[in-house]
Amino acid sequence: MSKQKHPKGLMILFFTEMWERFGYYLMLGIFSLYMIEPETTKFPGLGFTNMQAADVYGTYLALVYLTPFFGGLIADRMLGYRNSILIGGVLMASGYIGLAIPDSMGAFYISLLLIILGNGMFKPNVSVLLGKLYEKPEFISLKDSGYNIFYMGINIGAFVCNFVAAYLRLTYGWGWAFAAAGIGMLIGVVWFLVGLARVPEIKEADTISPKRPGDVSMSRLFAVLFLPAFAAAALGWLIPDNMFGSDSNDAFIFFCIPVLFFFFTTWKTADKKTEREPIAALLAVFGVVIIFWAVFHQNGSALTYWAKNDTSREVSGITETIVNAVAKTEEVSTLPREIKLQGAHGEDLGTIVGPNPYFNNYTKELPVGNIDDKPSDLTEEEWAALSEAQKSEGGQLNLWPTELQASINPFFVVILTPLVVGIFGWLRRRKKEPTTPGKIAWGMIISALSWLVMVVAAVASGNGLDKASVAWLFGVYGVITVGELCLSPMGLSLVSKLAPRRIAALMMGGWFLSTAIGNKLSGVLSGLWDLFEKKSYFFLTNALLTAAAFLIILFLMPWLNRVYKQYVE
Template sequence: FYMGINIGAFVCNIIAAYMRNKYGWGEAFVTAGVGMFLGLIIFSIGKKHVVHANVMKPVQEGDTTISSILVKVFLPAIIAGAIGWVIPGNIFGSDSTDAFIFACIPVILFYIFIYISANAEDKKPIGALLAIFAVSMMFWAVFKQNGTALTRWANYYTDRSVPAALEKPLESIYLVDTKDYNTKEVAVHDNQFQTVKGEDGKPKKEQGKDIYFKNISKEQRAELEANPDKKVYLYNTELFQSINPFWVIALTPVVVGFFMMLRRKDKEPSTPTKIVLGLFLSALSCLVMVAAVYAGDNGASKVSPLWLFAAYGIITIGELCLSPMGLSLVSKLSPPRITALMMGGFFLSTSIGNKLSGILASMWYSYEDKANFFWVNFALLLIATLLGVAILKPLNKAMKEKGVK
């Protein structure tokens, strides 16, 4: 399941780069829509293979009805979201973000109510899962910056030069971006590579070089000044989005094999322990990016793409210890009649984490020293790790009482 998702995630960025380079941005976005539509068709055709798993659990006394959920959860969420949208100013950066966070509050309260009203047997596992949801939310808040902060890093701070031997082969299949050093009309950028806008809200223009060349090395600049018409071949920024799924595909057998070896020696850690380990490793990936900032003198010069490969590699191991394990933990610990509901709670934590990721990423330009930005991410994951350690004992106890590992 997890490998399948990431095989698609690896390939799609390559297709996106191809479509953008050969046809343009519009066609690339259309391709994404077509891909989603094809996925829906494939799901519809293959639904017969999973229909047997769609078993309705028998209704028990105290179960919450759909109408009750609509009245007690969705209606308050809609009202809260509307309040978040119309309140003056912004609390979390934008009207849409305020609306989302406000709308989540009744849903979170609903899950807390489930815990409070649960019987003694169910209360411990439900409480354990709610704690996991809280720490996993912090993980996703950092992890999902692959599409924001880390993409900015790849675009402006990373040396994307293609080796000479690969220039023509990759160009023939439209997998490189090409530029030249000629002076032309370009958008004005500040020292953080942020587009400068005029009073009309539109980007200011000036005569100059492409923004990519702002922080190239002295040797590269001297070579290009001598031959400004020379075509410069660069890896597309979107290709860096395939690093994480590449690591998932490459490291999943390694991680699985490692834990199987520990199992044979009767030393395999529990699922909650793996999750805490994943949080700690993810925190370490932020330190790699701190080092990358120092290596490039905070953007004064571009750094090797190996920094991103290393950061993604470490956080991917953390992901493999946390994401599939989290799903497994929900299915193992949840009371049978609310397994689907608790699975929804796990994905709610992912959703809130994604939104928090956007809030964090919006603070990128607030930190002139980008190392401080990654230090903040490290601190968040370190706090999540410490919280995980604090609840590890009761989590393991709940697992033991349920007879699972």
């Protein structure tokens, strides 16, 4: 018996998305590191605090996944999927290259805006276009596995990019790494153009949905949705003080209110017999997975802080040779394990204690290449209090670059995707495959368990008294990747199956809206990092939040499965 074949367009979209994600995750892997890097080092960063960086990181991620809502609408009603993908790719490439401009906060924020807008045009439409390739009867049963394969392409790019980023930023500086992200995106655009010429079925799948009587025009959407949303965001930003912790939090939450109301109206006015219940099921899933994204996307903030400050990253011998072959080791200066500090008038300034000599986990991080001169994160009084003997005890340690930890997750995605697809295929042949909502529920509980790995890691390392083994990072990413593979690509697949055809990209935008809200919450949660002296409590909070979301989706499962079987199977 011959195996079923996937549509030819899968490989075109696979590699287009691979290169897009190469650029996206290259930038994301060094984003927090760039923001918290002191301005006085060899390759200066922005000098933000952890809390400032987490706020910008969460806001950026939120907007990156909010704009697909608008990009989906524009593609559905005006431009089509191909044109939207091309426009989005060019905007993102421009943004990445713009980040390479040194010493300009204006260029920094304008570049982020270009990336945000470009992702909004690109991300939902490439996913919807993939789903439309599987609408032919011979491909329908392969849609879930098609999205898993597509997801593997995303993570090949995400795995490779961090090695490129580490080498370029340590050798030539941050700007070269950001520029490489832009070049990767341009390669993806060129590949997509070649694919359009060689695979006609992509063009055939790209059809603008016919306007249904009663559908709101784009001009009216701008009047009743876009303008109120931006006005609400401005109001949230300008309100004196802060209602939700920061101006960016207030603006984002206020912005979401008109958007959420629009989705409610979309459900309320949908056809009762054919559309209302599928839309309701999708909105319910969107609401629950917010928590998943709130904890999952801390990989670029909280877990980056853990890798940088609490993980033993020392390399030597063969390991150092291997790291230097694929990226470059990072040199840091060392000081004694315990330094008693005394002020100019004899007052006790406390003691800097670090179980490893290259930095303290909670207060003072010792910068690169500062042995003879005053480290930038010590005050003049603190530095003056050190004896000459203490100052001379410094040395150099070689560490693997922090951003390489961001490649652990995509590494597991690439390795485990064939296994997960194979298991679900095996269950499908035996008529025991879970429904797509069922797979999402499995993803949620597995993700909750993954954070317990970090609870154990924090306890085992004395909550910062000792450096933790890098094996704990492999452990948490290994478990959470299985959960991710059950949830994230299945969410894309569920939208493509249940969403009414006329608003397919709009509902895909809804999936990314839920991701946006979760991402903003990830920044809020990561912003609490320095407030948790015991990191085990921080990770336990993530585990409990995800477990609560699992219980909600478990409660909804009978209804979700009924809707799924009624409208899909």
